[in-house]
Amino acid sequence: MxxxxxxxxxxxxxxxxxxxxxxxxxxxxxxxxxxxxxxxxxxxxxxxxxxxxxxxxxxxxxxxxxxxxxxxxxxxxxxxxxxxxxxxxxxxxxxxxxxxxxxxxxxxxxxxxxxxxxxxxxxxxxxxxxxxxxLEMRYLARNVETRLEEQRRALREGLGFENVLRASNSPLNAVIAQARQYASFDVPVLLTGEAGTGKAALARAMHYGSLRADRPFQEIDCTGVDDDILEIELFGARRGAVAGLQTAKIGLVQKADRGTLFLNGLAGLSPRMQLALLRVARDGAFRPLGGHEMQRVDLRLLGGADRDLRAEVAEGRFRADLYHALARTTLEVPPLRARPGDLGVLAQSLLLEAAAAHGKPVHGLSEDAIRFLAGYDWPGNLRELENEVTRMLIFSQDAVLGPELISRHILQAVPGERCDPALDAVLTGRGPLKDRVEEVEARILRETLTRLKWNKSRAAEELGLSRVGLRAKIDRYGIDAPGRQSQTEEE
Known part of the structure; x- marks a missing residue:
């Protein structure tokens, strides 16, 4: 034949x-x-x-x-x-x-x-x-099971916890140690932490460290998504159930069958969607839009929330039964301000990724630039850091990016110290007026000199000072030029 x-x-x-x-x-x-x-x-x-x-x-x-x-x-x-x-x-x-x-x-x-x-x-x-x-691996002999474990190990090495960037002494290490233990147990896990702290990356690493590593990983951020759209994205829709939908749509719940589904932004779910997810979390059951019968899946649910869901339960805004179904175990992901030692590793990595995406080759950030970045609280966490290094890349002219490219509000943060007290605290706190004004003045001087690459002539002109007056204020406040930067003054 x-x-x-x-x-x-x-x-x-x-x-x-x-x-x-x-x-x-x-x-x-x-x-x-x-x-x-x-x-x-x-x-x-x-x-x-x-x-x-x-x-x-x-x-x-x-x-x-x-x-x-x-x-x-x-x-x-x-x-x-x-x-x-x-x-x-x-x-x-x-x-x-x-x-x-x-x-x-x-x-x-x-x-x-x-x-x-x-x-x-x-x-x-x-x-x-x-x-x-x-499909046949579960019935094969021991040598085939060993081969499957080798495939899983390759996935863990490429997409697992090793892919979560951090320094050797990072506070994130303790969190990842817990996550490794949770990964091998097929139970729901709730990840909490501020927006932009990397909950999705940690959830993905847990999937590739689990026994479901060779099955699909699906994720969705539910924040601000309309219920009708979210229902279709999660549960799918039959042909003709939605105007303009000519073919059936498979939802993420079905796509994640035998794998893992990460649901971020749980705190903003409506009561209607909470009830629908309760069926999935408790029974693995869902019904596509336009369908008449419940379908069942075998998946692992990982949840993410940027607010304390226990407080939401106490206030009656989140179902207690759904919370307990999703929070069999919990992990708290620390914000970027609690990980100052990770800042250099993260900033360099984000910069090189942005450079590759935009086709603009650079070598990295200078030590002084990293020092200034580390002196800021990063309320937007990793997303804000990514935006900042991308902005620096856009304006860069050299292969190594210096602190003069950093945004002004970040430069005004005190290098090497946490932003405490912040400028608002200085303005609204207690203490002699003279001391509070001097602290604000020192921040402005440091930001201006750094932005102008310590060109004292230009700085004095911009600030309305004489060169002698500017030098006196630099000495008074003990403001030092960056150690690795030796630009000459332009007269």
Missing amino acids: AETLPTLLLVDDEAHSLNAMRMALEDEFDCLTAPDAGAAARLMEEHDVQVIFCDQRMPGRSGVEFLTEMRDRWPEAVRIIITGFTETNDMIAAINEAGIYQFVTKPWHPDHLLMTAKNAADLFRLNREHARMS
Whole structure:
């Protein structure tokens, strides 16, 4: 019996391009062709397609939009974009939203196209074989169980607790030690801490440190999301249940079956959504929008909240039964101001990530820049730090970023000390007027000199002082130039 050829779906609104692709591939593959996304979706329903080649620029839905829908409905199909353009934004969107395996740029060579198709078909076969083996692993002998443990170890090393950046003596170490213990027990965990402290990264690490590491990890931030939208995102919807929804939508609860679902922003959930999540937490049961029967899943729930849910329960704003279902164990993630030793590691890492994303190579932050950053309280935690280093990157002219690029309100914080008392406390506190005014004056002098790279002539001019008067104030307040910075004064 002849071997069945792998099935490819070719989508392009230009007939000559479609024919050219078909002619290049038809000797090795069973080729289906479609002139638009609608016709392609119908072919997907009728055939077992292994690889999709789709043009990016098409009337109606773009290639990325179409392949994003295909990813949700047929996640095993390998998705490839063909484009005559190489915009960075399109590429990033394709990778993040549609899970693109590869880009093929126009004009393509037939041999290159054929090789890409063969590699994609091999990937499909390997993925399907892996899925089959995963189902059989529980029944196989000890050597196969060892192989599975090696795969889990690789996941833990790449996406687990080692991926949570911190210094060797970080206060986060104690939290991670607890999280490692919780990870191996298949129970719900509630992570509490201020917004932006990295609860999602810790939840992801717990998943990849658990026995569910080889299954899906899904996450959603419920903060400020309308109930109707949140219900569809979590539980999915049947075809026709929502106006404009032409196909059934799979919710995150179902996608996380046999894996982990992290729900952040629990404190803002409405009573209606609390009740719906209680069914999932207690019985693993949910009902898609428009569905008539309850469905069941086997998943682990991890929760995140930026407020004390016990206080919310006491005030009657959060269900006690849902709280106890989710808080079998709890972890408190410390804010960034409680982790001053981590600041340098985090800032350098965030800067290099931003530099790579924006294509602007830099070597890092100077020691003096890190010292100033460490002197600030960071009420916005990691998100605020990420915004600040990105802003510094935008204005940087040198490979090593100095403190003159830092925002003024951060420069006015006292380097090497916590922001206590803060400026508001100085203004509203007690004490002689002279002392309080001098503290504010010292902060302004330090910020101005740093921002102007200790050019005393420019600083004196901006502050309305003579050079002699400025030098006297510097000596009076004991303000020192950064130790590693030796700029000469510009006259």
